[in-house]
Amino acid sequence: MWIIISPDMTDALDQIFSALADPTRRQILVMLLEDDMAVTDVAEPFEISLAAVSKHLGILASAKLIQQERRGRVKWCKLDTQAMNIAWTWMQGLGQFEHIDLDGLEAFLEETLKKD
Amino acid sequence: MWIIISPDMTDALDQIFSALADPTRRQILVMLLEDDMAVTDVAEPFEISLAAVSKHLGILASAKLIQQERRGRVKWCKLDTQAMNIAWTWMQGLGQFEHIDLDGLEAFLEETLKKD
DNA sequence: AGAATATTCAACCATCTGGTTGACGATTAA
DNA sequence: TTAATCGTCAACCAGATGGTTGAATATTCT
Numbered sequence: 001m002w003i004i005i006s007p008d009m010t011d012a013l014d015q016i017f018s019a020l021a022d023p024t025r026r027q028i029l030v031m032l033l034e035d036d037m038a039v040t041d042v043a044e045p046f047e048i049s050l051a052a053v054s055k056h057l058g059i060l061a062s063a064k065l066i067q068q069e070r071r072g073r074v075k076w077c078k079l080d081t082q083a084m085n086i087a088w089t090w091m092q093g094l095g096q097f098e099h100i101d102l103d104g105l106e107a108f109l110e111e112t113l114k115k116d
Numbered sequence: 117m118w119i120i121i122s123p124d125m126t127d128a129l130d131q132i133f134s135a136l137a138d139p140t141r142r143q144i145l146v147m148l149l150e151d152d153m154a155v156t157d158v159a160e161p162f163e164i165s166l167a168a169v170s171k172h173l174g175i176l177a178s179a180k181l182i183q184q185e186r187r188g189r190v191k192w193c194k195l196d197t198q199a200m201n202i203a204w205t206w207m208q209g210l211g212q213f214e215h216i217d218l219d220g221l222e223a224f225l226e227e228t229l230k231k232d
Numbered sequence: 233a234g235a236a237t238a239t240t241c242a243a244c245c246a247t248c249t250g251g252t253t254g255a256c257g258a259t260t261a262a
Numbered sequence: 263t264t265a266a267t268c269g270t271c272a273a274c275c276a277g278a279t280g281g282t283t284g285a286a287t288a289t290t291c292t
Binding site for chain 1: 237238239240241
């Protein structure tokens with residue numbers, strides 16, 4: 001699969017990373033890994049209002065992290081991997097990652113968990 | 117492929133992704149790819165104040181995307197790959213629709229972290 | 233047609249963010 | 263010792279963000 005990266009990805013990366021910066025939105029993405037969902041179903045496990053979840057979905061869609069398609073009165077949400085690939089590609093340029101660094105991850109978690 | 121979804125990681129991912137969401141901070145990271153730099157030198161190509169750059173560096177350091185070390189009156193900044201690895205790993209899990217062994221990973225981490 | 237369901241819109245609010253400036257402490261150089 | 267350099271701190275400001283509520287718009291069900 002080819003990923004076309006324009007010379008100026010700044011705006012896209014702004015949107016993608018700030019979309020990913022919110023834990024509710026990250027959780028939504030994980031939920032959508034399982035299956036496509038309607039807005040109401042996405043909102044179900046959260047304790048915030050439906051309107052708030054609708055806004056989150058709008059932000060994810062505008063960052064192209066999800067796609068939304070209306071069928072009847074239901075709006076279906078599904079993952080869109082394009083934006084994730086753009087961000088991932090950018091990050092690869094910074095770190096030359098070739099594999100998942102579990103040692104690094106462990107060290108990070110250890111340090112983070114100490115702070116409790 | 118593993119994806120990491122642990123309550124302990126939420127704060128870390130919040131910090132990492134919101135640090136990456138700002139174009140100035142992303143540019144700083146790219147600059148540090150070349151070489152370690154002093155705060156003043158990091159600030160040089162930007163048109164914002166030194167104090168603003170200093171704040172950006174603080175945010176990057178608190179997200180563990182950079183390390184800062186003071187030598188004399190100069191504070192040296194260098195990339196830290198730990199946080200980048202965390203974010204990259206999390207994203208990789210979302211970009212690919214493969215089996216997710218969450219329980220296995222948590223068990224692995226728990227066991228590994230106990231060993232000290 | 234009338235009622236229920238799915239989702240968004242609009243207005244509003246508190247808090248966070250990225251920026252500024254000026255003063256300040258610490259370190260090095262003259 | 264005095265002056266210059268490096269960086270942070272504190273107070274402040276405008277605009278963005280994430281949340282709320284109530285009304286509005288479509289669509290489907292009875």
